[in-house]
Amino acid sequence: MKGSFVEIGHYNEAKRGERAEGDVFLSRKSAEEGRLIAVLSDGLGSGVKANVLATLTATMAAGCAASNVPIKRTASVIMRSLPVCSERRISYATFTLVDVAASGALSIVEYDNPAYVLVREGSLVEPIKTEIPVKRGRRSGGLGNMAILRWSSFQARPGDRLVVFSDGVTQAGMGSRASPLGWGGPAVEDFVVGAVRAEPGVSARDLAKAVVREALARDAGAARDDITCGVVYFRDARRLLVLTGPPLYPERDVEMARVFREFQGRRLVAGGTTASIIARETGAKVKVELGRLDPEIPPAASMEGADLVTEGIVTLGRAAELLSSRERFDALPRNAATRAIDLMLDSDVIEFVVGTKINEAHQDPNMPVELEIRRNVVKRLAAVLGEKFLKDVKVRFI
Amino acid sequence: MSEKVRVVVCTGTACYVMGGAELLDIESRLPAALAGRIELEGSPCLGLCHDRRNGAAPFAEVDGETVAAATIEGLAEAIGRRLAARGGSGKEGL
Numbered sequence: 083m084k085g086s087f088v089e090i091g092h093y094n095e096a097k098r099g100e101r102a103e104g105d106v107f108l109s110r111k112s113a114e115e116g117r118l119i120a121v122l123s124d125g126l127g128s129g130v131k132a133n134v135l136a137t138l139t140a141t142m143a144a145g146c147a148a149s150n151v152p153i154k155r156t157a158s159v160i161m162r163s164l165p166v167c168s169e170r171r172i173s174y175a176t177f178t179l180v181d182v183a184a185s186g187a188l189s190i191v192e193y194d195n196p197a198y199v200l201v202r203e204g205s206l207v208e209p210i211k212t213e214i215p216v217k218r219g220r221r222s223g224g225l226g227n228m229a230i231l232r233w234s235s236f237q238a239r240p241g242d243r244l245v246v247f248s249d250g251v252t253q254a255g256m257g258s259r260a261s262p263l264g265w266g267g268p269a270v271e272d273f274v275v276g277a278v279r280a281e282p283g284v285s286a287r288d289l290a291k292a293v294v295r296e297a298l299a300r301d302a303g304a305a306r307d308d309i310t311c312g313v314v315y316f317r318d319a320r321r322l323l324v325l326t327g328p329p330l331y332p333e334r335d336v337e338m339a340r341v342f343r344e345f346q347g348r349r350l351v352a353g354g355t356t357a358s359i360i361a362r363e364t365g366a367k368v369k370v371e372l373g374r375l376d377p378e379i380p381p382a383a384s385m386e387g388a389d390l391v392t393e394g395i396v397t398l399g400r401a402a403e404l405l406s407s408r409e410r411f412d413a414l415p416r417n418a419a420t421r422a423i424d425l426m427l428d429s430d431v432i433e434f435v436v437g438t439k440i441n442e443a444h445q446d447p448n449m450p451v452e453l454e455i456r457r458n459v460v461k462r463l464a465a466v467l468g469e470k471f472l473k474d475v476k477v478r479f480i
Numbered sequence: 481m482s483e484k485v486r487v488v489v490c491t492g493t494a495c496y497v498m499g500g501a502e503l504l505d506i507e508s509r510l511p512a513a514l515a516g517r518i519e520l521e522g523s524p525c526l527g528l529c530h531d532r533r534n535g536a537a538p539f540a541e542v543d544g545e546t547v548a549a550a551t552i553e554g555l556a557e558a559i560g561r562r563l564a565a566r567g568g569s570g571k572e573g574l
């Protein structure tokens with residue numbers, strides 16, 4: 083379905099001088115239900131104490147939502163169980179809870195955070211919100227002891243962006259000559275809409291980062307409060323096809339070429355024989371790039387219709403090894419393996435179509451390196467992409 | 481000047497790990513007289529390793545002639561032969 087992929091990204095800047103963040107943004111994905119829950123919580127004060135309050139709040143909110151606890155109960159559970167600050171004698175953390183069903187139906191509960199911003203087709207949309215009063219704290223009291231939750235729900239449309247942020251964003255620059263009252267909700271809304279119009283395809287993470295950077299600049303580069311922004315973006319999934327290995331029976335070469343031709347998304351061909359088969363079937367030409375050679379990773383090649391062509395076992399094996407052992411990939415030398423990693427990390431849905439014919443020459447004991455069987459390399463790669471990088475991975479043998 | 485000799489180096493898995501990586505550096509390692517006279521190209525797996533009768537990896541082709549268990553020296557020889565066959569000017573490099 084178009085626009086059916088949900089990307090969640092966030093960015094955070096701790097208050098200057100604090101090592102722990104007083105705001106917490108967490109998101110959870112339930113694979114079975116296809117449901118996504120994200121929470122932004124801002125704990126009272128800053129530093130470790132605030133972090134504890136915010137973490138507890140965000141975790142409880144997400145946990146209750148995942149177990150379908152009604153929102154009023156959730157709020158009162160949170161308010162009753164937060165530890166009381168020894169200095170201020172109160173316990174307090176705000177939260178914004180975003181619950182996205184597999185159908186794209188959204189339910190949002192806000193408690194004392196700045197109002198979320200919804201951008202649809204480049205413009206602001208303001209859903210109707212229902213106020214729900216909830217008793218605050220353990221003791222009974224008058225209305226002054228009531229907290230107000232704001233609940234809204236709507237059906238997400240492809241391209242929608244939901245932006246949540248802490249008051250470190252709206253209050254950024256407070257006391258400055260330019261904005262004595264801080265950046266302010268309406269101006270933040272304008273900024274978000276402007277950023278989306280300027281770059282309609284901007285990712286959730288980049289948009290969150292842009293908001294936080296702007297707030298930080300308004301605080302003259304030293305955050306006066308924790309600054310956090312989270313974005314939920316409904317967009318088309320970026321799809322990648324990885325074709326690797328010749329089919330066991332040559333009769334299936336045609337099918338492999340058909341998969342290649344008909345795929346909607348980017349295409350990586352990993353394997354020399356595989357590339358030759360596709361080239362033969364589609365009438366394309368494979369050109370090996372001899373520009374920058376790597377002694378261990380065979381050079382990449384180009385072919386019409388493919389975003390990248392690489393050798394198979396060695397390159398995919400290295401990609402799997404790097405993905406398992408590292409968190410960052412931007413400082414690595416550019417070779418076919420790191421280029422394949424870029425393509426994979428830049429995709430949401432990765433489909434491996436694997437030919438299972440074994441090249442007996444690879445089993446020669448004189449080989450200076452051990453060459454794994456393709457099926458195993460792909461299994462390792464698929465596992466790390468799915469488990470560590472939360473990619474939606476499919477593997478099909480041909 | 482006569483046409484260049486076309487040298488195709490296989491960059492398939494078996495060839496690359498058996499020494500093909502080094503062969504791609506041939507232009508900087510050939511004697512000066514030969515270096516300017518070749519046209520180097522990489523190729524995805526040529527499929528030669530699938531049949532033992534072709535010999536051992538790494539494989540390369542010099543003007544279409546297959547060279548098995550290829551080394552820089554072996555390729556230099558083959559290139560020299562091609563140039564000699566074309567008109568005798570290839571020997572000076574060897």
